[in-house]
Amino acid sequence: MTDRRRINGPSEGTAPPVFLTSSTRKAITKRSPTTLRKIFLKTSLTPPATGSAFLELPTPQNSTTPTLKLTASVYGPRPLPPSTTFSPNARLTAELKFSPFSTPGRRRGYVRDGVERDLSAQLSIALAKSVDVGKYPKSGIDVFVSVLDCEGGLGDLDSDAGKGRDSGKGGGVEVGLMSVLAGAISCASAAIADAGIECFDLVAGGVAGLVLEKPKWRKGKKADAGQEEEMDVAEDGDSKPSGKKKSRRTLTLVLDPSPTDGYFIVAAAMVAYMAARDELTLIWTKGSIDPAGDGDGDDGVEEVERVIDGAITAATGVRLVINEAVKERLLLGLKEMGLVKGNAVVASGDADDGDTVMV
Amino acid sequence: MSQNHPSLPQIALPGQPLAPTPPYTSNSGTHTSPSSYITASIAGIPYINPDLSISISRSPRPTTTTTTTTTTSPSSPHPLLLPEVTSTVLARVTRLTPRQATVEIFAMMRASGTGAEGDMGVCEHTFQGIIRAQDVRATEKDRVKILESFRIGDVVRATVISLGDQSSYYLSTASNSLGVVVAHSDAGDPLHPINWRQMACARTGIVEGRKVAKPI
Numbered sequence: 001m002t003d004r005r006r007i008n009g010p011s012e013g014t015a016p017p018v019f020l021t022s023s024t025r026k027a028i029t030k031r032s033p034t035t036l037r038k039i040f041l042k043t044s045l046t047p048p049a050t051g052s053a054f055l056e057l058p059t060p061q062n063s064t065t066p067t068l069k070l071t072a073s074v075y076g077p078r079p080l081p082p083s084t085t086f087s088p089n090a091r092l093t094a095e096l097k098f099s100p101f102s103t104p105g106r107r108r109g110y111v112r113d114g115v116e117r118d119l120s121a122q123l124s125i126a127l128a129k130s131v132d133v134g135k136y137p138k139s140g141i142d143v144f145v146s147v148l149d150c151e152g153g154l155g156d157l158d159s160d161a162g163k164g165r166d167s168g169k170g171g172g173v174e175v176g177l178m179s180v181l182a183g184a185i186s187c188a189s190a191a192i193a194d195a196g197i198e199c200f201d202l203v204a205g206g207v208a209g210l211v212l213e214k215p216k217w218r219k220g221k222k223a224d225a226g227q228e229e230e231m232d233v234a235e236d237g238d239s240k241p242s243g244k245k246k247s248r249r250t251l252t253l254v255l256d257p258s259p260t261d262g263y264f265i266v267a268a269a270m271v272a273y274m275a276a277r278d279e280l281t282l283i284w285t286k287g288s289i290d291p292a293g294d295g296d297g298d299d300g301v302e303e304v305e306r307v308i309d310g311a312i313t314a315a316t317g318v319r320l321v322i323n324e325a326v327k328e329r330l331l332l333g334l335k336e337m338g339l340v341k342g343n344a345v346v347a348s349g350d351a352d353d354g355d356t357v358m359v
Numbered sequence: 360m361s362q363n364h365p366s367l368p369q370i371a372l373p374g375q376p377l378a379p380t381p382p383y384t385s386n387s388g389t390h391t392s393p394s395s396y397i398t399a400s401i402a403g404i405p406y407i408n409p410d411l412s413i414s415i416s417r418s419p420r421p422t423t424t425t426t427t428t429t430t431t432s433p434s435s436p437h438p439l440l441l442p443e444v445t446s447t448v449l450a451r452v453t454r455l456t457p458r459q460a461t462v463e464i465f466a467m468m469r470a471s472g473t474g475a476e477g478d479m480g481v482c483e484h485t486f487q488g489i490i491r492a493q494d495v496r497a498t499e500k501d502r503v504k505i506l507e508s509f510r511i512g513d514v515v516r517a518t519v520i521s522l523g524d525q526s527s528y529y530l531s532t533a534s535n536s537l538g539v540v541v542a543h544s545d546a547g548d549p550l551h552p553i554n555w556r557q558m559a560c561a562r563t564g565i566v567e568g569r570k571v572a573k574p575i
Binding site: 050076077078079080082083084085086088132135136137138139193194195196197198199200201202274275276277323326327329330331333334 | 370372373374375376388390392393398400401402403404417438439441483484486487522524525526
């Protein structure tokens with residue numbers, strides 16, 4: 001007797017599909033340190049939401065290498081529940097959630113953990129200053145960011161995340177969470193603009209890092225352990241020993257560093273930047289720059305400014321992509337209404353394939 | 360669009376400066392930035408109104424002669440519509456007490472002076488509102504009886520007088536043009552207005568008390 005209450009699989013069984021590895025693999029040219037990764041950003045992809053956006057970074061090496069993919073959806077302004085107290089401003093809540101399958105190599109629990117809570121709080125800080133909350137009294141605006149894929153290097157799942165895959169991790173400060181948050185901020189800001197919620201400016205997230213000159217630093221580390229004495233262990237609380245040679249210590253600024261790039265990142269900064277107003281809504285720095293390491297007596301302020309300026313440069317580049325994505329959606333809506341002006345369509349001609357690419 | 364100021368871009372994005380503020384003022388969809396520039400708040404098409412205020416609309420503004428574009432919108436709910444003080448709303452009566460009538464606001468007209476005047480939009484969410492007995496009519500306020508002014512299920516045209524407390528907006532029907540616009544008798548028959556305080560049933564002739572809005 002067959003079980004009719006459940007949906008049964010085929011009786012003869014199934015075989016999992018076997019995919020051939022693509023032989024026509026694109027040759028990846030290494031990015032220059034000041035080049036940002038291309039960004040795919042598209043708005044209005046979640047129909048029930050008031051506004052939404054999808055952001056994706058290109059796959060760097062092959063199809064199994066993780067990349068950053070996330071969606072943001074904005075709901076509201078909607079009335080607050082009656083139990084809440086009167087507020088003349090809108091209440092913006094932001095929530096960032098990792099999908100269980102988002103982290104490479106390890107499944108993630110569904111229950112909200114500390115990392116998600118921390119990123120949600122930072123996201124809400126970064127966005128709250130940009131939204132004109134005074135225009136929406138007694139209402140709530142809810143932003144939900146869902147991370148579908150992230151590149152690893154998330155700090156909390158430190159060592160075993162990158163194991164078994166040649167992700168080319170270079171060690172040092174983990175920037176995975178920073179790029180997730182930067183992407184989430186940019187994506188959520190595009191979604192807010194897509195919803196038509198009044199805001200002072202669009203916010204773009206940017207990441208920059210200071211890396212040691214030698215990318216292959218970790219290769220020889222195990223072999224000559226005796227050299228550890230010469231390494232100057234930095235005083236950050238990171239689980240990985242981040243060190244630098246006293247003798248040759250040139251720090252290069254890398255914009256938009258990826259955990260798969262193989263850099264040894266000494267310090268990194270993430271900013272949320274409103275380019276038109278020239279204001280920062282959030283700064284997050286990580287790592288430590290040894291002030292006395294080079295012996296010239298500076299206290300590292302210049303280096304901090306350098307990495308933050310780099311992050312602002314990265315955010316300015318991301319801002320162009322957000323602009324294009326918002327503009328593209330607006331022109332598409334006008335075109336659907338048949339009310340678009342002729343020369344406005346021409347302006348969107350380069351963005352008709354939906355792939356908004358910057359140089 | 361011939362009325363466009365030559366300096367305005369065809370499409371404005373949030374944060375984009377549009378015009379200096381001494382001659383121009385901000386209107387819907389724009390704000391004044393700290394550097395005293397009228398700045399776009401939403402993505403859309405900027406317009407200069409006759410009073411030198413700049414507003415941004417997400418869809419092209421209907422030209423003054425066309426009436427077809429105004430009838431396209433009411434079918435779909437508008438997600439960004441919030442009751443403001445002085446805006447005219449349509450509300451359905453949900454609860455009656457001797458002191459007040461509780462209503463749910465389901466449609467509203469933009470408040471005057473926002474540039475997008477005259478478009479009645481259906482809200483995506485309903486908002487709770489209260490019409491207190493002293494706000495039902497302008498005169499003889501102490502003689503108002505809520506039960507002779509509204510019934511549950513009536514559709515009322517009212518104006519927002521206050522954002523109210525945490526839960527409800529405060530509404531008023533103290534004007535000739537405000538009050539009950541759609542009502543049904545106890546038997547379910549539609550009522551038609553016979554004067555400003557009474558409505559009658561066409562089938563049975565029963566007369567019921569209402570605060571009736573002046574038919575347009």
